Amino acid sequence: STLRLGMIPADGIGKEVLPAAQRVLEALGSAIPRVEFVPLLAGWEEFNKNGKALPEATIETLKIECDAAMFGSVSSPSHKVPGYSSPIVALRKHLDLYANIRPVKSVQGVDGKPVDMVIVRENTECLYIKKEEIHDNADGSKVAYATRQITSYASSRIGRMAYELALRRQAEREAGASSSVHHSQPKVTIVHKSNVLSVTDGLFRETVRAVSQEDKYKSVKTEEQLVDSMVYRMFREPEIFDVSVAPNLYGDIISDGAAALVGSLGVVPSVNAGDNFVMGEPVHGSAPDIEGKGIANPIASIRSAALLLSHLGYTDAAAKIDTAVDNVLREGKYRTPDLHGKSTTEEVTNAILKAL
Ligand code: NAI
Ligand code: MG
Helix, strand or coil, X not given: CEEEEEEEEECCCHHHHHHHHHHHXXXXXXXXXXXXXXXXXXXXXXXXXXXXXXXXXXXXXXXXXXXXXXXXXXXXXXXXXXXCCCHHHHHHHHCXXXXXXXXXXXXXXXXXXXXXXXXXXXXXXXXXEEEEEEEECCCCCEEEEEEXXXXXXXXXXHHHHHHHHHHHHHHHHHCCCCCCCCCCCCEEEEEECCCCCCCHXXXXXXXXXXXXXXXXXXXXXXXXXXXXXXXXHHHHCHHHCCEEEECHHHHHHHHHHHHHHCCCHHHCCCEEECCCCEEECCCXXXXXXXXXXXXXXXXXXXXXXXHHHHHCCXXXXXXXXXXXXXXXXXXXXXXXXXXXXXCCHHHHHHHHHHHC
């Protein structure tokens, strides 16, 4: 059988780090089925060329011809541009990739507290439904509104994803998976702000709590954290967190924060997962400040490929990649400047290929 993988580098360093992930996948040989890479277009550059940030052909090819996909990063402008909307947000919607799973682990040899946590970010609603409006007041000033949507449907399925993951991580630990943190019991932390947003975050909290009551999740401990104190505690004592589940915007923000704890956004992977499709994607953006210099850290992208394989059931191949990456990081000889090294994207990728 062949694994058809849609490859969407999109913009900026996405074009530099996605090929690195492809090289690693190609080097796996018989550990995985034959992979056919299907190059696909999307992004800000594509929008400026052809008027569409997410061409129909890309969506159709993904839906009809691909088993899974890898996404690089997109350069979304910070101001409104008529006709443009973020292709990654749209892709998550089109493919119903309702969970963004973001494991964050300490890098050996990088100073910091021990971290081994996963952020499970709801991926389809919250403020990211982008229902915004702006009005002129009588006095000439302006007022803008955004609608925040939280449904019991989406909260329940993301909650279930978090509890399943907590059980899976516990099983991996029991099977001897190494970790810098000792988690004595699987745990899910529900992140919200329902002391203020008692209706929307209240619904999220109640719905995930109801999932936690299901019999099969009896062994999982449930805690809650208001999102602001979540950030505080995450920086002071990140080792207390195992799986955290959050509405879309909070999940987006705390995962960049968590990335800072382990030294760089350049090492933090993710997958966008639904019931029928999965797409790997580094957590970082297009990094215009280092674009074109050949120094982007390829590890987030390479780890995203591993996470993707693991989701497709190729756990041994995924573990091979992770071990190779860990070895290169531990050795410390080849690191990109974000990790205070002097190596290029290519040198780090070559080192990982060699370690494989
Ligand atoms: P960013 O994640 O692109 O960069 C933040 C900082 O981290 C920069 O200093 C950058 O150089 C560094 N960095 C990120 N990835 C790195 C890597 N692999 N190796 C080394 N250093 C790395 O976030 P920023 O600058 O706020 O946004 C830039 C653009 O990316 C914006 O247009 C934004 O809309 C877009 N973006 C796209 C995302 C996506 O495609 N899913 C996610 C976040 C932002
Ligand atoms: Mg983000």
